[in-house]
Amino acid sequence: METTTSTLVVLDVYDNPIRAEIAKSILDSADIFCVLNGEYMATIYTTTAFPIYLMVRSEDLENAKALLSTENY
Numbered sequence: 001m002e003t004t005t006s007t008l009v010v011l012d013v014y015d016n017p018i019r020a021e022i023a024k025s026i027l028d029s030a031d032i033f034c035v036l037n038g039e040y041m042a043t044i045y046t047t048t049a050f051p052i053y054l055m056v057r058s059e060d061l062e063n064a065k066a067l068l069s070t071e072n073y
Contacts, residue, residue, distance in 0.1 A: 006059065007057070007058045008055040008057060008058070009056065009057075009058045009061055010053050010054070010055055011034070011054045011055060011056045011064050011065065011068070012053075012068070013051045013052065013054070014051065014052040015051055017039055017052060020036055020052040020054060021036070022073045023054055023068055023073065024036055024054060026067060026068060026071050027056065027068070030067055032056060033056065033057055033060065034054060034055060034056045034060075034064070035055050036052055036055075037052070037053040038053055039052050
């Protein structure tokens, strides 16, 4: 079994958990691996003090940017 290591990079930063989840869903539907970092803190504390980071693999960054730029969410 072969394992690979990828570096996660920040694609975008959100202050709204709903917008972050929509962006994640768009990427998930395109089979682009992504994670949200900070989503729980932003949900618990409803302030912009806790940003939500949308992170993707470094090799998927350009495709993810292009995909989200074509979506109107």
